[in-house]
Amino acid sequence: xxxxxxxxxxxxxxxxxALMGGADxxxxxxxxxxxxxxxxxQRKAIAKAIGPIWEANHVWLILVIVLLFTxxxxxxxxxxxxxxxxxxxxxxxxxxxxxxxxFRNYDSRSETTQRHWSEVFGIASFCTPFFQGIILGAxxxxxxxxxxxxxxxxFFAGWLTPFALACGVFALxxxxxxxxxxxxxxxxxxxxxxxxxxxxxxxxxLALVPIAGVVFLASKQGAPEMYNGLTHWxxxxxxxxxxxxxxxxxxxxxxxxxxxxRIAAISQVTLILxxxxxxxxxxxxxxxxxxxxxxxxxxxxxxxxxxxxxGAVVLLPSLAFLFHLFKGKESx
Amino acid sequence: MTDFFFxxxxxxxxxxxxxxxxxxxxxxxxxxxxxxxxYLRTSKPVYLDLSKRWSRGTAILFAVGAVSGTVLxxxxxxxxxxxxxxxxxxxxxxxxxxxxxxxxxxxxxxVYLYGWNRLSPLMHWFSGxxxxxxxIFSGIFVVTANAWMNAPAGFKMVDGQFTEIDPIAxxxxxxxxxxxxxxxxxxFVATGFAVAAVHAFFLLRDRNSLFHRSALGIALAVACVxxxxxxxxxxxxxxxxxxxxxxxxxxxxxxYRTQMGAPxxxxxxxxxxxxxxxxxxxIPRGLSLLLADNPNARVAGLEEFPQSNWPNVRIVHWxxxxxxxxxxxxxxxxxxxxxxxxxxxxPADHPRLLxxxxxxxxxxxxxxxxxxxxxxxxxxxxxxxxxxxxENAVTPMPGIVAPFVIFTALYFFLAxxxxxxxxxxxxxxxxxxxxISATSTHA
Numbered sequence: 001x002x003x004x005x006x007x008x009x010x011x012x013x014x015x016x017x018a019l020m021g022g023a024d025x026x027x028x029x030x031x032x033x034x035x036x037x038x039x040x041x042q043r044k045a046i047a048k049a050i051g052p053i054w055e056a057n058h059v060w061l062i063l064v065i066v067l068l069f070t071x072x073x074x075x076x077x078x079x080x081x082x083x084x085x086x087x088x089x090x091x092x093x094x095x096x097x098x099x100x101x102x103f104r105n106y107d108s109r110s111e112t113t114q115r116h117w118s119e120v121f122g123i124a125s126f127c128t129p130f131f132q133g134i135i136l137g138a139x140x141x142x143x144x145x146x147x148x149x150x151x152x153x154x155f156f157a158g159w160l161t162p163f164a165l166a167c168g169v170f171a172l173x174x175x176x177x178x179x180x181x182x183x184x185x186x187x188x189x190x191x192x193x194x195x196x197x198x199x200x201x202x203x204x205x206l207a208l209v210p211i212a213g214v215v216f217l218a219s220k221q222g223a224p225e226m227y228n229g230l231t232h233w234x235x236x237x238x239x240x241x242x243x244x245x246x247x248x249x250x251x252x253x254x255x256x257x258x259x260x261x262r263i264a265a266i267s268q269v270t271l272i273l274x275x276x277x278x279x280x281x282x283x284x285x286x287x288x289x290x291x292x293x294x295x296x297x298x299x300x301x302x303x304x305x306x307x308x309x310x311g312a313v314v315l316l317p318s319l320a321f322l323f324h325l326f327k328g329k330e331s332x
Numbered sequence: 333m334t335d336f337f338f339x340x341x342x343x344x345x346x347x348x349x350x351x352x353x354x355x356x357x358x359x360x361x362x363x364x365x366x367x368x369x370x371y372l373r374t375s376k377p378v379y380l381d382l383s384k385r386w387s388r389g390t391a392i393l394f395a396v397g398a399v400s401g402t403v404l405x406x407x408x409x410x411x412x413x414x415x416x417x418x419x420x421x422x423x424x425x426x427x428x429x430x431x432x433x434x435x436x437x438x439x440x441x442x443v444y445l446y447g448w449n450r451l452s453p454l455m456h457w458f459s460g461x462x463x464x465x466x467x468i469f470s471g472i473f474v475v476t477a478n479a480w481m482n483a484p485a486g487f488k489m490v491d492g493q494f495t496e497i498d499p500i501a502x503x504x505x506x507x508x509x510x511x512x513x514x515x516x517x518x519x520f521v522a523t524g525f526a527v528a529a530v531h532a533f534f535l536l537r538d539r540n541s542l543f544h545r546s547a548l549g550i551a552l553a554v555a556c557v558x559x560x561x562x563x564x565x566x567x568x569x570x571x572x573x574x575x576x577x578x579x580x581x582x583x584x585x586x587x588y589r590t591q592m593g594a595p596x597x598x599x600x601x602x603x604x605x606x607x608x609x610x611x612x613x614x615i616p617r618g619l620s621l622l623l624a625d626n627p628n629a630r631v632a633g634l635e636e637f638p639q640s641n642w643p644n645v646r647i648v649h650w651x652x653x654x655x656x657x658x659x660x661x662x663x664x665x666x667x668x669x670x671x672x673x674x675x676x677x678x679p680a681d682h683p684r685l686l687x688x689x690x691x692x693x694x695x696x697x698x699x700x701x702x703x704x705x706x707x708x709x710x711x712x713x714x715x716x717x718x719x720x721x722x723e724n725a726v727t728p729m730p731g732i733v734a735p736f737v738i739f740t741a742l743y744f745f746l747a748x749x750x751x752x753x754x755x756x757x758x759x760x761x762x763x764x765x766x767x768i769s770a771t772s773t774h775a
Contacts, residue, residue, distance in 0.1 A: 058398070066430075076417070096742075099395060103753065107753055151728070296424070304425070307432070315439075322440075
């Protein structure tokens with residue numbers, strides 16, 4: 001049960017990373033894709049929306065990793081070995097994205113340098129979540145094999161499959177949709193920009209439907225265990241709720257109920273990740289590494305849960321304060 | 333050259349890069365908080381300008397530190413999966429606590445940087461204090477994990493398996509206290525002297541600048557208070573290392589032969605074959621005196637240990653001497669500044685002192701880098717001292733030269749941009765900063 005608790009905390013951190021850090025990536029994508037007469041203002045709105053919060057948003061990833069290597073050290077070692085290449089690619093994206101964003105803020109030499117930093121920021125915002133999707137997808141393919149703690153399937157197993165690549169594209173779509181939906185609320189005082197982001201949210205939200213279909217179809221061949229997981233008794237239930245959330249999000253965007261759209265989009269992303277984890281459970285790296293055969297000794301898990309509980313006492317009020325200060329109603 | 337070599341090089345390069353930003357991430361918030369506190373007390377606008385200007389620099393440094401720190405948390409597994417598989421359960425604890433401390437720091441740095449117009453002055457200052465304190469804590473936790481690699485505790489080895497794991501005992505291992513103390517002070521020393529150098533440089537150009545004069549006062553105060561403490565903590569550290577890792581201490585001192593009344597060797601060329609250190613300055617009985625307060629004490633030499641368990645003596649000894657020399661130079665400079673300050677009752681602006689301060693700007697970071705080389709290269713060939721050899725922890729992944737080259741190039745590029753941008757924060761904007769910061773909150 002202890003390992004399950006740590007796994008649930010990991011899932012929660014992953015969801016929060018997707019909801020916050022993921023949306024920052026989406027912001028970077030819309031920055032790169034900004035076109036038309038309002039492109040400069042769109043970029044400004046994006047920078048303003050993520051400026052105060054992005055540092056904090058990205059610590060969720062560190063938390064996921066720390067929980068993974070403390071709670072499931074053998075799982076961590078296996079993943080880091082088998083997926084060394086895509087993980088390294090993702091890290092390069094993380095470095096370039098974070099530094100380009102801050103450099104752009106403080107390098108005000110000319111429009112051209114700003115544009116260059118914008119491009120680096122935007123391209124890295126595409127690459128990083130694409131590789132994150134690939135990595136999560138690869139874990140489910142069943143092609144990564146580990147015997148006696150040694151990766152025996154080489155360094156290219158899993159992550160180059162159509163299924164993993166489809167997961168990468170899906171992550172891109174999901175974060176773009178999430179960011180555009182958030183941005184409709186961040187631009188309430190500028191109706192023309194709000195319209196731009198509403199349109200982007202609607203298009204990316206619609207695009208998610210066929211991409212999700214492709215991921216599902218690819219999973220039959222590409223991730224059979226996960227596909228079987230999705231035929232469990234709870235699967236239709238989760239599918240129904242996820243569909244409901246995405247329909248509500250799209251309808252709310254259409255009818256300009258942006259606050260409702262945000263709640264629905266958040267629910268949609270949460271349900272997708274919960275479903276993904278339920279289908280993956282108990283595997284960390286299908287099929288050899290599981291929650292039960294890689295977890296740390298009980299004492300470590302107990303202390304970890306204790307630390308998480310105490311840490312949350314400091315963290316949650318601080319986060320609430322941060323978001324209240326910059327995203328609350330009176331902040332505009 | 334092997335993948336093992338490149339894995340070590342990549343880790344060393346990543347740490348050497350990150351540690352500069354980590355130290356500044358501990359030191360800069362303190363300077364900012366002092367400046368803003370002075371503003372709250374005196375209402376002099378120069379202190380407000382100062383904290384705003386410093387906070388712009390800190391924003392850049394913090395962002396680069398955050399991404400390079402993220403890279404490191406992955407590199408632990410990407411390069412050393414064998415280590416993490418065994419050690420994760422034992423030292424994951426301080427990393428988790430560090431996660432929370434860093435999280436708090438990241439939250440409040442956002443509040444601090446973007447909240448100038450949204451918080452009451454006192455609340456704003458308070459969030460700066462939280463950044464400073466959580467920065468210190470995140471440093472403390474990470475260093476305890478490193479201390480464990482040097483003085484492993486909190487487990488038993490049975491048939492090559494780690495059993496009876498006690499993460500608390502691992503965190504409070506015998507090396508934790510001295511490493512934490514020495515590193516935290518190092519962050520204040522290095523930041524203090526580096527920032528003092530920047531403002532001394534501008535004071536040399538414009539001796540009447542109130543802005544740079546106030547800045548130099550704060551930075552120099554932090555530096556002058558922390559360097560004597562740092563020298564004392566260094567003395568304490570050496571004694572602890574002598575007890576916990578005698579082979580490392582012997583390498584630091586290039587001390588091959590076990591002897592009573594051992595001399596202190598400064599510089600020289602350690603020679604593993606002849607087991608002598610040629611051309612060194614030798615202070616008779618110095619080492620015995622320093623380590624045991626007894627001129628005749630016995631000090632174990634490297635010959636007590638099989639040569640396969642020696643670290644690279646030259647690198648460790650020279651780095652150690654470099655660190656000590658840098659520390660002593662900074663101590664002398666602090667004494668000089670302190671004396672002039674006391675004599676004239678205001679922060680010193682003697683041109684020769686200002687020139688010396690500019691020259692000493694990098695010394696704190698030179699000492700940090702050299703000190704980490706002593707700690708980490710001195711730990712070799714072990715990744716967990718006496719328990720697991722580094723070569724047994726490395727990833728089976730071939731072609732590590734590729735990520736090594738990529739990350740090295742990437743970090744050089746970032747370093748170049750950071751230096752360029754920091755320079756601009758001071759050079760181009762001569763006027764008061766209030767307007768710049770007001771616009772940046774709406775950027």
